[in-house]
Amino acid sequence: MQVPLLDLRAQYAPLKAKFLAAIEEVCDSQALVLGPKTEAFERAVSEYCGAPHAIGCSSGTDAQLMLLMALGIGPGDAVITTPYTFFATASCIARLGARPVFADIDPATYNICPSSVEAVLKKTKNVKAIIPVHLYGCCADMAALKVIAERYGVPLLEDAAQALGAQHPLGGAGSIGEAGWFSFYPTKNLGAFGDAGMVVCRDEALAAKLRAFRNHGMEVRYYHKYVGGNFRIDAIQSAVLHVKLPHLDTWSAGRRARAATYRRLFAAASLDRWFVNPVEPWSGSGLPNHHIYNQFIVRTPRRDELRACLGASGISTEVYYPLPLHLQECFRDLGYKVGDFPESERAAAETIALPIFPEITDAQQAYVVEKIAAFFR
Numbered sequence: 001m002q003v004p005l006l007d008l009r010a011q012y013a014p015l016k017a018k019f020l021a022a023i024e025e026v027c028d029s030q031a032l033v034l035g036p037k038t039e040a041f042e043r044a045v046s047e048y049c050g051a052p053h054a055i056g057c058s059s060g061t062d063a064q065l066m067l068l069m070a071l072g073i074g075p076g077d078a079v080i081t082t083p084y085t086f087f088a089t090a091s092c093i094a095r096l097g098a099r100p101v102f103a104d105i106d107p108a109t110y111n112i113c114p115s116s117v118e119a120v121l122k123k124t125k126n127v128k129a130i131i132p133v134h135l136y137g138c139c140a141d142m143a144a145l146k147v148i149a150e151r152y153g154v155p156l157l158e159d160a161a162q163a164l165g166a167q168h169p170l171g172g173a174g175s176i177g178e179a180g181w182f183s184f185y186p187t188k189n190l191g192a193f194g195d196a197g198m199v200v201c202r203d204e205a206l207a208a209k210l211r212a213f214r215n216h217g218m219e220v221r222y223y224h225k226y227v228g229g230n231f232r233i234d235a236i237q238s239a240v241l242h243v244k245l246p247h248l249d250t251w252s253a254g255r256r257a258r259a260a261t262y263r264r265l266f267a268a269a270s271l272d273r274w275f276v277n278p279v280e281p282w283s284g285s286g287l288p289n290h291h292i293y294n295q296f297i298v299r300t301p302r303r304d305e306l307r308a309c310l311g312a313s314g315i316s317t318e319v320y321y322p323l324p325l326h327l328q329e330c331f332r333d334l335g336y337k338v339g340d341f342p343e344s345e346r347a348a349a350e351t352i353a354l355p356i357f358p359e360i361t362d363a364q365q366a367y368v369v370e371k372i373a374a375f376f377r
């Protein structure tokens with residue numbers, strides 16, 4: 001049996017006719033960049049996640065970059081974030097000449113630890129933003145982070161690249177802080193047919209600035225108020241994403257059900273003593289979508305051996321992420337060393353993502369768990 005990490009064709013097939021019709025409409029209109037399809041999709045996401053303004057753009061990375069540009073973050077500034085995330089979260093800070101300053105994760109959720117953030121705030125000057133990442137689709141502890149951000153007067157921005165549709169008691173992922181962003185890279189839970197992203201925010205003036213920044217800083221054509229960039233989203237991507245959005249909650253429910261199935265199978269196979277599956281932090285809150293399982297991960301010190309064994313059995317897995325950002329070669333100048341963020345380093349050594357997508361079958365999941373059980377036996 002083959003078990004892919006993700007099967008995009010299973011999602012594409014039942015909606016194919018709708019995608020082709022939406023794409024044909026864009027082709028017939030020849031309104032190919034931004035335009036009415038993008039405006040309609042922006043309105044839909046704004047309503048969906050509960051943020052008043054939504055600005056579509058070329059990728060999740062560009063969403064963060066143009067937001068930090070619009071906030072005027074640059075040389076001499078520091079931005080606090082987690083070292084256990086995708087590279088873009090920190091690289092966008094560094095690309096603007098600002099300094100990423102890391103705070104370790106809470107091993108129970110893999111998200112930035114609020115008390116570590118506060119410790120860093122106490123000893124760091126010129127902090128211009130705090131960026132939690134809702135890693136794997138699970139909301140960070142936004143209540144605690146909000147209190148700390150307000151106490152220090154620092155904007156709280158959310159990297160919700162993996163978390164559109166995740167819910168926290170304070171609101172939808174991305175809509176809780178001053179601004180947040182999503183990635184629509186094809187493997188994300190809401191994936192385009194190429195690259196795309198979006199910023200959402202509360203403040204109307206910031207939204208207007210972001211619309212200018214995504215289009216070379218223009219409010220009036222060929223009059224450049226800011227030095228922005230080309231961060232525009234294509235109409236075809238907006239149209240495709242708009243076809244998918246109404247299905248997102250059903251897909252998230254499917255991912256949650258699949259996660260529950262893994263847990264049930266692990267328990268039945270007595271696997272819990274061999275490895276840990278991090279807990280669901282808001283399970284007492286009554287929110288159905290506190291974790292939307294963009295990824296389903298487990299951790300074991302024998303991660304690399306387990307991964308090789310599953311690969312040999314036709315089961316695809318991934319390691320998000322093998323080296324925390326404070327130890328990346330390009331960030332050597334930041335002066336961090338091994339041991340600075342022990343939880344992130346341990347997570348990087350032990351974590352493995354298992355196949356998860358709404359359409360994965362019971363038989364595929366049973367096969368994955370059977371092979372894991374055989375490995376530990």
Ligand SMILES: Cc1ncc(COP(=O)(O)O)c(C=O)c1O
Nearest residue numbers: 059060061086088161183184185
């Ligand atoms: C946490 C996180 N931040 C940012 C990004 C960047 O998004 P994109 O790939 O759309 O540029 C990603 C996507 O991989 C991500 O997972």
